[in-house]
Amino acid sequence: MKSDRRVRYTRMVLKNALIDLxxxxxxxxxxxxxxxxKADVNRGTFYSHYxxxxxLQKQIFDELVxxxxxxxxxxxxxxxxxxxxxxxxxxxxxxxxxxxxxxxMLGENCTIELQGEILAFLKGKNIxxxxxxxxxxxxxxxxxxxxxxxxxxRRWLIDGKESAxxxxxxxxxxxxxxxxxxxxxxx
Amino acid sequence: MKSDRRVRYTRMVLKNALIDLxxxxxxxxxxxxxxxxKADVNRGTFYSHYxxxxxLQKQIFDELVxxxxxxxxxxxxxxxxxxxxxxxxxxxxxxxxxxxxxxxMLGENCTIELQGEILAFLKGKNIxxxxxxxxxxxxxxxxxxxxxxxxxxRRWLIDGKESAxxxxxxxxxxxxxxxxxxxxxxx
DNA sequence: ATTTTTAATTGACATCGTGTTCATAATATT
DNA sequence: AATATTATGAACACGATGTCAATTAAAAAT
Numbered sequence: 001m002k003s004d005r006r007v008r009y010t011r012m013v014l015k016n017a018l019i020d021l022x023x024x025x026x027x028x029x030x031x032x033x034x035x036x037x038k039a040d041v042n043r044g045t046f047y048s049h050y051x052x053x054x055x056l057q058k059q060i061f062d063e064l065v066x067x068x069x070x071x072x073x074x075x076x077x078x079x080x081x082x083x084x085x086x087x088x089x090x091x092x093x094x095x096x097x098x099x100x101x102x103x104x105m106l107g108e109n110c111t112i113e114l115q116g117e118i119l120a121f122l123k124g125k126n127i128x129x130x131x132x133x134x135x136x137x138x139x140x141x142x143x144x145x146x147x148x149x150x151x152x153x154r155r156w157l158i159d160g161k162e163s164a165x166x167x168x169x170x171x172x173x174x175x176x177x178x179x180x181x182x183x184x185x186x187x
Numbered sequence: 188m189k190s191d192r193r194v195r196y197t198r199m200v201l202k203n204a205l206i207d208l209x210x211x212x213x214x215x216x217x218x219x220x221x222x223x224x225k226a227d228v229n230r231g232t233f234y235s236h237y238x239x240x241x242x243l244q245k246q247i248f249d250e251l252v253x254x255x256x257x258x259x260x261x262x263x264x265x266x267x268x269x270x271x272x273x274x275x276x277x278x279x280x281x282x283x284x285x286x287x288x289x290x291x292m293l294g295e296n297c298t299i300e301l302q303g304e305i306l307a308f309l310k311g312k313n314i315x316x317x318x319x320x321x322x323x324x325x326x327x328x329x330x331x332x333x334x335x336x337x338x339x340x341r342r343w344l345i346d347g348k349e350s351a352x353x354x355x356x357x358x359x360x361x362x363x364x365x366x367x368x369x370x371x372x373x374x
Numbered sequence: 375a376t377t378t379t380t381a382a383t384t385g386a387c388a389t390c391g392t393g394t395t396c397a398t399a400a401t402a403t404t
Numbered sequence: 405a406a407t408a409t410t411a412t413g414a415a416c417a418c419g420a421t422g423t424c425a426a427t428t429a430a431a432a433a434t
Contacts, residue, residue, distance in 0.1 A: 004431060006381055026241075026298060028215010033420060042383050047422065054216075108300045116295055119338070131370055136349070137357065140339050141369065144361050147338025148331040151306070155330035162323070170324065174331050178365035182328065183318055191402060193410055220391060229412050234393065 011049060013039040018056050019104045026109040027053055061105055065121060067094055072125055084127070088168035092153070096164050099157050106154045119146040145175055198236060200226040205243050206291045213296040214240055248292055252308060254281055259312055271314070275355035279340070283351050286344050293341045306333040332362055 017039035021030045030053050036043045050056045071090050095102050104110070123142050133141065149171055156167050173181050204226035208217045217240050223230045237243045258277050282289050291297070310329050320328065336358055343354050360368050 004381065006430065010382080026215060026300070028213060029241075031420060032422090043421090044384085044423080045382055048381085052421095054213075108303055109298065115338075128366070131366065133369060136347070137369065139342055140347075140354075140357055141361070141366065143338040143342035144335040144358070145338075145366075147341075148335030151302075151330040151332075151334025152327050154334075155326055160323070160327075167327075170327055171331070174328065174365065176365045176367050178361065178363045178368060179315070179318065179328065179332075180363050181365060182320060182324065191410065193401065197411075218391060219393090230392090231394080231413085232411055235410085239392095 007049075010041055010045060014041060014046060014049070014056060015060055018053065019060065019101055022057075022104040022109055023107065024109075027057055060101065061117070064098060064101055064105065065117065067098070069121070085168060085172055088172060089165045092156075092167050092171075093164035095153055095157070102153065103157050106150060106157075115147065115150055118150065119143065122146050148174065194236075197228055197232055201228060201233060201236070201243060202247055205240065205247065206288055209244075209291040209296055210294065211296075214244055214298065247288065248304070251285060251288055251292065252304065254285070256308070272355060272359055275359060276352045279343075279354050279358075280351035282340055282344070289340065290344050293337060293344075302334065302337055305337065306330065309333050335361065 014035065017035050018030070021035060021038065032043060032046055032053060035053065035056075036046050050059070068091055071094055072087065119142060122145075128138060128141055128145075131138075131141075152167065152171055152174075156162065160167070162170075170182075173185070177184070201222065204222050205217070208222060208225065219230060219233055219240060222240065222243075223233050237246070255278055258281055259274065306329060309332075315325060315328060315332075318325070318328075339354065339358055339361075343349065347354070349357075357369075360372070364371075
């Protein structure tokens with residue numbers, strides 16, 4: 001049962017308005033009032049959909065993560081790191097397609113909370129499961145890699161000319177071989 | 188000319204109060220009112236020292252970065268990555284010593300803005316200057332490494348048993364040799 | 375096309391945090 | 405002890421908040 005057209009419209013304009021505002025200032029400095037004025041939606045209407053700005057932000061974020069989730073579920077994924085290159089490319093492509101939202105979410109004014117969710121998400125996918133590492137080391141590896149990948153995304157989406165595939169290759173190389181691997185390839 | 192004892196006291200309790208509150212909620216949800224109540228300082232006094240919560244947060248952060256800056260300046264630092272292990276250890280030790288502040292700053296509720304500052308800081312230090320990489324790749328490398336290192340710090344300070352030296356070794360290995368290097372060592 | 379149902383708007387409301395000010399009290403400095 | 409500086413307490417106007425009931429608008433159902 002799909003929701004009312006009006007509901008979808010209201011939610012859409014509110015989401016767009018928040019994303020735009022997130023480019024200007026941190027979420028905590030955004031008021032519900034200005035958000036509604038920008039979206040041309042009554043303030044009372046906002047409160048019938050969301051608790052506050054943070055609630056709306058979280059919903060936008062969850063949709064984004066949901067998209068990545070779908071890719072990871074649908075894409076063939078072997079325990080072998082080399083073979084997950086295709087999936088990486090698809091993920092980065094997805095992020096590129098949703099550049100406007102991603103930049104708002106990972107931009108200067110965003111919360112690291114979101115980063116924590118992505119980390120948990122990757123751990124849940126067990127992407128390093130095939131490696132025989134100590135549990136502690138595994139923890140740090142996930143932390144290092146998840147944060148590192150997000151750092152690259154952030155930099156890339158600002159003005160990066162590279163294709164999703166190139167970025168995926170860089171990330172794969174940096175993760176598996178490190179700086180020395182990059183230097184070896186003479187990039 | 189050192190400042191008045193009262194001034195130092197006021198600033199100290201306000202800083203402590205904010206750090207404590209940052210464990211509970213994002214900076215944007217913290218009000219000046221509750222901050223002052225927690226610190227038992229008059230609200231008017233707060234405004235004679237800081238503009239708002241964000242201003243106070245930034246000052247705490249800047250002090251932290253200042254400490255890292257001192258270490259990087261005082262410590263011998265060669266262009267050779269392997270030789271910077273000692274400096275890395277000292278930095279991680281410093282972060283460990285200031286665990287309470289660092290965790291507040293890098294915790295779930297912190298702003299990525301701070302992460303951006305650390306990235307800029309590392310780039311300014313030109314730590315990968317000796318590597319012959321394309322400028323674009325260099326950008327991504329800094330982004331990847333800075334974010335990755337911070338991710339490790341975040342994970343480590345929660346409940347990590349490792350010493351600063353061990354963490355420094357892990358980061359150095361992950362950065363220079365990647366996952367394969369870690370697996371090779373059988374960690 | 376008309377009825378029915380659902381959602382959005384309008385205007386109002388008490389409440390709360392904000393940022394500032396001023397007289398007063400407390401505490402450094404000299 | 406006298407002076408200068410800082411913190412306090414109380415009050416203020418202002419703006420954002422969250423909620424509400426009556427009304428209008430628009431969708432879905434018949």
